[in-house]
Amino acid sequence: SQKIEQNSEALNIQEGKTATLTCNYTNYSPAYLQWYRQDPGRGPVFLLLIRENEKEKRKERLKVTFDTTLKQSLFHITASQPADSATYLCALGLSGGSYIPTFGRGTSLIVHP
Amino acid sequence: DAMVIQNPRYQVTQFGKPVTLSCSQTLNHNVMYWYQQKSSQAPKLLFHYYDKDFNNEADTPDNFQSRRPNTSFCFLDIRSPGLGDAAMYLCATSAGGTGTDTQYFGPGTRLTVL
Numbered sequence: 379s380q381k382i383e384q385n386s387e388a389l390n391i392q393e394g395k396t397a398t399l400t401c402n403y404t405n406y407s408p409a410y411l412q413w414y415r416q417d418p419g420r421g422p423v424f425l426l427l428i429r430e431n432e433k434e435k436r437k438e439r440l441k442v443t444f445d446t447t448l449k450q451s452l453f454h455i456t457a458s459q460p461a462d463s464a465t466y467l468c469a470l471g472l473s474g475g476s477y478i479p480t481f482g483r484g485t486s487l488i489v490h491p
Numbered sequence: 492d493a494m495v496i497q498n499p500r501y502q503v504t505q506f507g508k509p510v511t512l513s514c515s516q517t518l519n520h521n522v523m524y525w526y527q528q529k530s531s532q533a534p535k536l537l538f539h540y541y542d543k544d545f546n547n548e549a550d551t552p553d554n555f556q557s558r559r560p561n562t563s564f565c566f567l568d569i570r571s572p573g574l575g576d577a578a579m580y581l582c583a584t585s586a587g588g589t590g591t592d593t594q595y596f597g598p599g600t601r602l603t604v605l
Contacts (some may be wrong), residue, residue: 386531406597410591421495421581421596429591467533469594477585477592478524483533 380405382470382482390488397455398415399485401468404449408470411444411451412479416465422481425466426453494518495597497582503603504572512567512600514582521589523565524594525557528579540565541587569602577604 383402391397401411410429415420428435428444428451435442441454455462465486469479495516504510514523522541526534538547540559554576557570569576579601583594 382533414594415539417580418600419601421583421599422594423596424593427591427593462589471591477590478536478539479592479594480536481533483531491597 380480382406382464382468382480384468384482386485388485388486390490391458393459393489393491395458397462397487397489399453399466399487401453401482402449403440403470406470406472408446408472410440410471410479411415412469412470412471413440413442413451413453414467414481416484418465418466422467430448454467455487456482458487460489460491463487463489492552495584495595496580497580497597497600499600500598501601501603504569505605506573507571510569510572510602512569512580512582512602514565514597515563515564516582516584516595517563518584518595519562520584520586520587520595521562522585522592523559524583524585525555525565525567526581527576528581528599534581537567571601572604574604577602 381404412486413425439456443452465484469481469483471479524539525537528534537551559565579599581599582597585592
């Protein structure tokens with residue numbers, strides 16, 4: 379069966395360090411992968427999209443990599459700040475299928491001052 | 492600012508008492524979605540509208556219904572809420588047909604069932 383796996387344990391890091399979150403998937407052939415941020419009690423907010431033929435995307439302090447061989451995406455936040463504390467969800471969109479992405483459960487990031 | 496609005500933000504209902512959640516958008520997007528999200532879980536797609544075309548997910552209970560009277564508004568009706576329906580309900584929109592469907596979410600409605 380198809381699975382999207384994100385670490386259920388919270389990631390705790392110190393302010394200023396780089397946070398790295400992982401999204402693994404099985405039995406998918408994604409055409410693209412998205413990352414969203416979700417604050418407690420709020421809806422997710424779109425951050426970045428990377429397509430299957432792209433290895434890396436950057437936006438300000440954010441970087442996403444996409445390895446279709448490893449079936450994995452890494453999401454990096456450099457120079458992390460306490461305001462980056464949130465849950466980060468990955469979402470996969472399929473090749474040639476529905477345009478609607480399927481979401482992972484997300485990983486909580488806590489940045490300590 | 493263009494946005495997705497959900498009302499109410501918090502809804503308390505009694506077991507078996509029908510409830511309606513509303514969503515409106517100023518993005519003029521073709522597609523509107525309803526998701527159910529329980530604590531520490533992935534948002535679960537219930538159904539979506541592409542314009543007026545309604546698409547129900549196979550595992551969405553019959554207890555859940557939706558209406559989209561016009562482009563801007565969409566409603567989620569829960570006919571007989573059970574305790575298991577307590578969750579955050581998220582409305583989202585997207586332009587649709589772009590192949591990489593970025594979702595724009597509202598703030599959500601937290602439903603409590605007593």
